[in-house]
Amino acid sequence: MSAAQTRVLFDEPGPRGRVTIVVSSIAVSLLVVAGLVAAVLQFRAHGQLATDRWQLFLDPAIIRFLAEGIGRTFLATGVAAVFSYPLGLVLALGRLSRNGVVSRVAGGWVEFFRSIPMLLVVYAFLLALPRLGQGFVLPVFWMLVVPMILVSSASTAEVFRAGIRAVEPGQWEAAESLGMEHSTLMRLVVLPQAFRIVLPSLLTGLVSLLKDSTLGYVVSYPELMQQGKTLTAYYSYLIQTYLIVAVIYVLLNLALTKLAESLQARGNRKTAARPAGGQLAAAIEATPAQ
Amino acid sequence: MIEILRDNAGFLAQGALVTVLLTVIGFLGASVLGTVTAIFRVSPIAPLRWVGTIYVEFFRNIPLLSLLVLITFGLPEIGLLLPLFWCGAVGLILSGSAFVCETVRSGINTVSLGQSEAARALGMSFTQQLRLIILPQAFRKMIQPMVNVFIGVLIGSSLVAAVGVSDITNVTQQLNIRYAEAVFLFLLSGGVYLLLAMGAGGVGGALERRLSRSRISSRGAK
Numbered sequence: 001m002s003a004a005q006t007r008v009l010f011d012e013p014g015p016r017g018r019v020t021i022v023v024s025s026i027a028v029s030l031l032v033v034a035g036l037v038a039a040v041l042q043f044r045a046h047g048q049l050a051t052d053r054w055q056l057f058l059d060p061a062i063i064r065f066l067a068e069g070i071g072r073t074f075l076a077t078g079v080a081a082v083f084s085y086p087l088g089l090v091l092a093l094g095r096l097s098r099n100g101v102v103s104r105v106a107g108g109w110v111e112f113f114r115s116i117p118m119l120l121v122v123y124a125f126l127l128a129l130p131r132l133g134q135g136f137v138l139p140v141f142w143m144l145v146v147p148m149i150l151v152s153s154a155s156t157a158e159v160f161r162a163g164i165r166a167v168e169p170g171q172w173e174a175a176e177s178l179g180m181e182h183s184t185l186m187r188l189v190v191l192p193q194a195f196r197i198v199l200p201s202l203l204t205g206l207v208s209l210l211k212d213s214t215l216g217y218v219v220s221y222p223e224l225m226q227q228g229k230t231l232t233a234y235y236s237y238l239i240q241t242y243l244i245v246a247v248i249y250v251l252l253n254l255a256l257t258k259l260a261e262s263l264q265a266r267g268n269r270k271t272a273a274r275p276a277g278g279q280l281a282a283a284i285e286a287t288p289a290q
Numbered sequence: 291m292i293e294i295l296r297d298n299a300g301f302l303a304q305g306a307l308v309t310v311l312l313t314v315i316g317f318l319g320a321s322v323l324g325t326v327t328a329i330f331r332v333s334p335i336a337p338l339r340w341v342g343t344i345y346v347e348f349f350r351n352i353p354l355l356s357l358l359v360l361i362t363f364g365l366p367e368i369g370l371l372l373p374l375f376w377c378g379a380v381g382l383i384l385s386g387s388a389f390v391c392e393t394v395r396s397g398i399n400t401v402s403l404g405q406s407e408a409a410r411a412l413g414m415s416f417t418q419q420l421r422l423i424i425l426p427q428a429f430r431k432m433i434q435p436m437v438n439v440f441i442g443v444l445i446g447s448s449l450v451a452a453v454g455v456s457d458i459t460n461v462t463q464q465l466n467i468r469y470a471e472a473v474f475l476f477l478l479s480g481g482v483y484l485l486l487a488m489g490a491g492g493v494g495g496a497l498e499r500r501l502s503r504s505r506i507s508s509r510g511a512k
């Protein structure tokens with residue numbers, strides 16, 4: 001996060017300390033430059049710096065081709081979120097339900113899909129579905145998006161559950177003492193507050209959904225990653241294409257992350273710096289490393 | 291179904307072994323690299339902090355599959371040929387380390403500032419302070435997040451199947467194609483992942499209980 005939040009573990013340096021810091025700074029900078037030079041030389045030694053290998057990506061047709069991929073990446077991410085977030089909320093409520101069967105089923109679903117890699121679900125889908133019905137063909141879009149929904153519903157459910165739990169007990173007690181039923185209490189008191197707590201985490205969740213959408217590469221849905229694969233099949237500029245695709249992904253996710261962080265900073269100001277949101281975001285960020 | 295299991299027990303076990311190895315290597319490598327990066331990010335040397343920040347932002351935001359494809363198919367283009375297994379391992383280490391770095395950094399932030407001030411008042415250097423005072427206390431708060439990182443690496447390790455490493459997901463897929471028993475095989479290898487994830491959670495919980503027992507004095511000190 002911002003420099004202000006990174007606490008300072010060192011004193012204002014004295015004269016000797018300053019010299020050490022300057023010398024090490026120069027040494028580090030030189031090392032970084034040396035690393036970059038080595039990388040460039042390595043690229044050049046294998047003829048990967050040839051201008052035509054990079055100029056290709058200035059071609060409007062290629063740019064449009066990649067932009068279409070980005071559009072489908074957004075589409076898959078968005079549609080998956082639209083389905084998996086409500087599903088996640090339902091699962092979270094189910095898991096917190098006082099009905100033992102409901103809470104166990106929801107809990108089992110969440111624990112299962114939280115520990116299962118999405119690729120496994122994708123493979124199972126690719127092969128299991130054709131056997132379900134004769135001539136039943138699921139469009140390739142859903143081959144990607146349904147596994148995304150299944151996997152993300154589980155992590156979203158945990159986000160919602162943590163958010164509901166982060167609402168202060170006093171709020172529950174107050175609502176109960178007003179004679180509210182459980183469902184009214186949830187709808188009018190707890191959920192509105194929980195939503196505000198989880199909003200940044202839901203945005204961070206979009207980052208992992210966006211990352212999951214790269215599995216279009218496996219099911220051949222032409223999102224950005226698959227578009228990159230197609231390009232390499234035509235031009236075989238492997239490292240250039242995959243490097244550019246990677247940088248695009250990093251920029252997209254960086255933008256989403258920054259948005260989530262600024263929302264969170266705003267939320268924290270509003271709720272008098274309650275740390276619940278922060279811990280939550282950290283927990284969510286740490287989970288899906290895909 | 292039992293026949294599939296009997297005939298391919300060795301194949302499946304090998305796949306599971308590759309998954310376990312990748313996860314363990316990825317997690318250990320990421321822990322070391324991530325801790326080093328976290329130290330970079332709190333160090334007094336500004337260029338080190340910048341390097342740490344750029345590193346983390348890049349590897350935290352790149353999709354693992356994109357990274358794996360880049361390593362597996364891109365690096366040979368500039369003459370860096372790694373064995374397939376290590377392409378997967380390196381990808382997992384790099385992406386995992388970014389998450390470890392953030393975990394360590396927020397762990398460091400949970401240690402009260404007075405600890406650092408006291409250490410400095412005793413004349414400890416930056417490295418002594420980190421090694422003897424800050425990190426040992428930070429590690430306690432990091433167990434649960436580190437379990438999450440482990441599970442993330444475990445789940446992420448399945449993506450090596452997409453670039454051709456024969457881990458359990460890849461083996462499952464090969465058997466899927468041969469036997470067309472997708473649901474059974476899915477549940478089987480899903481069970482392997484579930485078991486490993488639960489095992490990690492169990493170890494983390496036990497570790498946490500143990501450490502909280504040995505922390506009687508620090509609770510009152512707050």
